[in-house]
Structure formats: C-alpha cells, structure tokens
Amino acid sequence: MCGIFGIHGHPEASNITYLGLHALQHRGQESAGIVSADGKGLHARREMGLVQDVFGARELEALTGSSAIGHVRYSTAGVSQAKNAQPLTMQYAGGKVAVAHNGNLVNAQSLRARLEADGAIFAGDSDTEVIVHLMARSRAKKLEDQIVEALRQVVGAYSLIFETPGQMIGVRDPYGFRPLVLGRLRDSYVLASETTALDLVEAEYVREIEPGEMVVIDETGLRSSKPFQAVRPARCVFEYVYFAKPDSVLFGSSVYETRKALGRQLAREQPARADLVIAVPDSGVPAAIGFSQTSGIPYDVGLIRSHYVGRTFIEPQQSIRHFGVKLKLSAVREVLQGKRVVVVDDSIVRGTTSRKIVKMIKAGGPATTASIRRYGRTSSPPPTPPRRSPATSPPTASATCRSRAWPRPSATPAGRRIATPVSRGTT
DSSP, X not given: OOEEEEEESOTTHHHHHHHHHHHTGGGOOSEEEEEEEOSSOEEEEEEESOHHHHOOHHHHHHSOSSEEEEEEEOOSSSOSSGGGOSSEEEEETTEEEEEEEEEEETTHHHHHHHHHHTTOOOSSOOTHHHHHHHHHTOOOSSHHXXXXXXXTTOOEEEEEEEXXXXXXXXXXXXXXXXXXXXXXXXXXXXXXXXXXXXXXXXXXXXXXXXXXXXXXXXXXXXXXXXXXXXXXXXXOHHIIIIISOTTOEETTEEHHHHHHHHHHHHHHHSOOOOSEEEEOXXXXXXXXXXXXXXXXXXXXXXXEEOTTSOOGGGOSOHHHHHHHHHHHEEEOHHHHTTOEEEEEESOOSSSXXXXXXXXXXXXXXXXXXXXXEEEEEEOSOOOOOOOSSOOOOOOGGGOTTTTOOOOOOOBOTTSOBOOOOOOSOOO
C-alpha cells in the first residue's frame, strides 16, 4: 500500500502536492517524495521519513513548475531504503519521465530476471523499476504508447501517475484493484489515491479513474482511453476495512458508512451478551459504532490510542510491531472495570496485535481483572481460498486464517459478496 498524488497546471503545484501527501500519509510512512515539472525539466526530492520531515519551505521552493507528482511509501516489494523511494525518475531516449506507483506486480521477479539477462541495470529492487525498464525498451514513439506496451507485459495491481516536463498521465490496472480518483482545482487537474486528498486541497471530485483506463493531461486538457483488455473487476476489500481514511469515498461508497454497515452486520451474525462495546482505535471505531447501534449495547471509549505512534500494520519489522502495540494503545480502567466488554477490531491478519491487546486488557490492573469478560469481534469478512489475482495480502503462512475452516463470505451492504484473494508481496 502506498499513496500517490499529482496535479497539472497549477502555479503552486509542489505546495499542493505536499498537502495532498499529508492527507495520504496513513498509506505509507517510510519515505516521501515529490517530482515537479517546469516545462523544460524535472526537479526531484525523495527521502526516508514522513512528509513533514522530508519537506520544508526551502525544499519546496526548489521544486519549481506548474506540475508535480508525489508518493508516500510502505514497502514489502523492495527493501525500505532511500534507493526505493519514489517517485522514480529516469532519462532515456524518449526523454525525462517520473513515475509514482501504488500496487504490486505479481510477475516482477521474472520480468526483472529477463531484463537483467538482456543487460538492464537496476538502481533499486522495487517492482516499479521494472515498468520504466520495459518503457525504455519500447519501440513506440509516444510516451502513452510506451506505457501501454510496458503495462501489457506486467501482471498485477497498479495505480500509476507518470510525469514529463509537459504532461501528466494516470493509469489504473484492468482489475481496478487499487483506487485512483480524478479531481479539479479551478483550471488544474488532480489525481490522487483517495478523495480525502482532494478535500484537503479543496479540489472538486470529478470521478474515479476506471479500471483499465489511461488519462493523459497536458496543455490541451484531458483525454481518456482504455487500451487494455477488459477483465472482471477485483477491487481490494482491505481498502474499506483498513487502508483508507474513513472520510474517503472509494469505489463509489463512503468508507465510514461501509465500516459502520460491517459492524451492524457483525452484530446480527455474532451477537454477544455484554455491558459495553469498545473499539480498537482508530480504524475499528466505525464498526464498533455500527455494532452498538444494532445490538443496543452502549458504546464507550475503552482503549486510547497515542497519535504519536505510526500504524503497526504497516511497519515492516515484526519486532517493531510487537513494541509498537504497547506504545500505541492503553486501556481506560474506569470504563472497563467490572464490565462484560465486546472489543471490535477491523481485522485480524497475523494476530500479533490482537494478542497484545488481549494481554494488555487482562494485565491492566484492578480495572481489567478476570471480572471482565472479553468478546472479540472482527468486522472484516473472512477471506476466500487463495486464487490467481493481483491481490496484495500478506503470505498465507503468517495469516491467522491459515488452515482454518471459515464460513462463506458475508454480503456487503450493496449485496455483493466480498472475496479477498491472497498473494505474496506488496509495493
């Protein structure tokens, strides 16, 4: 999971991109980068760290031009080092181009091996670099044709923003697995991973970039095409469950309302006799509210989150996750004491976070002794068996659901069943 943002035709493009990346910081906290275009060349800055740490007034002033793209990164495909920070930039026979990528290429390793055998030299080890090497080998004349030729060779999930000195191009894979939306800020076009970024920069939401669609934005305006073979859509359910901010609208539905609806359905399918409903903050809060509304059990704040600690799911080292949960959450003893508590979380992946939370509640002193009966409830629908897909779930060997017999997936609020296919690796 990563966050991407781009704006074309604005005099403060770099400043707007900086704000857009702030709104998408939840999608990646390892590195941040911005590449601007001034009509003649590209200007880049990308470093390890949060957006506010990488960019100050001086750095933004150096990123001149009326077009800019940005990226915040969470890595699992490629190590967490500065060499893999994005947007990537390259200069080849076709000119200068930068690219920001959110997604995962399933066949990246085989393509990389083939390219290296042909003499290609890679600067990093992210799968995004495979795309630019394939573009460089294209015999097509136009940039958009080079992109199409390259992407027809990859398998997986991608939402991409390309930038040259004179144009910006957005592409979404035929599955529509990762989100990408289009907005307008006066006379400028904006592309972003989530609508929350549009809201922060006061851009008007226009529509989603459709699965398999390419949009080319330049001085003449915007033109759209669908150069890829249509396939059955396979959108990522975990965007709704965890990744996206609650105030975003994804795949045509409110993230907040979807999470509440999952909580309401959870209360119907898994009722509990309890005195109190609490959430594992922050992404578990809407589901807990929905559970409370349907069950009639009062909702209260029983766990407090420190907002000075990053999201434990998207920290790549397991040792950091173990320590991070203790720093991140603390129990409110006065709320929990003597109560039968339903604890609602959005999902369980490896189970490490859930075990730590249970241990913390039980060992929290007089307020959280054996008199508290804990009911654990998870709002995420269960995964279906693994299948070929561009999915970006973690390996099944580390997932809590491995080798368990799950019930059939529940229906979404719109009546569609949710399937979460499993594959290795993410970008």
